[in-house]
Amino acid sequence: MDTPALISIERIVTDFLFGYKKGTDDYPLYLRHACFAFQDFNLYDGEILQTAKVTINPLLKCIELPDDCQKVIDLVTPVKGGWWSFTQKDNIVNTTTTVGGVETRDSAQGEGVVIDVDRVVSYGAKGAYNKFRCTIDMAARRIYVDNVYDVSDYIVLMYVSSGINANGETKVPSFIIPMIDMYLLEKETYWIPELARERQMRHQDYWQEKMKVRNLINAMSKDQWLDIFASGYTQTPQR
16 A cells, blocks of 8 residues: 555654654654744645635625635636636725724725726727626735625635644645755754754755655646647637
């Protein structure tokens, strides 16, 4: 039987300490840095998306971001069996007004008003118009939406979390173990004085493993490349 594709981060740190002949006294310290390495991978390289069905607050016309959301990737709604993305419009008014102790949106102040303007739909009209629009307010941990009358009972938020499970075991893809090992070897040069001179060399080793991970994630198969080429073919000449 082959080894599993997911390994607990605690097991990775334990194996690292054994593999590099280190004691277990600093296990919590290495585990902390291993968690940061995996979080960094999640945010900048990984394809590990969280998807959550979210409902729109009908009064405030917004959704609340999940507590573990670190980066919003997309807000989508199902249309004809596929996902249709919301277009981000930063000029959507994202303020609220409190009336009688209740937070609401005041249309007199432009809050919750649909931002549609007159559009040319005849000859010469421009494309790229999307009736589903939103603005992301990370400070308020909300996404305000506009013109959502035609969406289904829910919309789907796709986002990146830290990947660290605070209440249980954190599973890590096994192919990034060498990258985490190199990350730990680099970070220990900050608290082991005699290793400080090796920091740059170890950083280069870490970066090399990181590039291998990126290449693996971004690589496409032969059939995927053929699909891309075939999508540009037509049966008649193109001008």
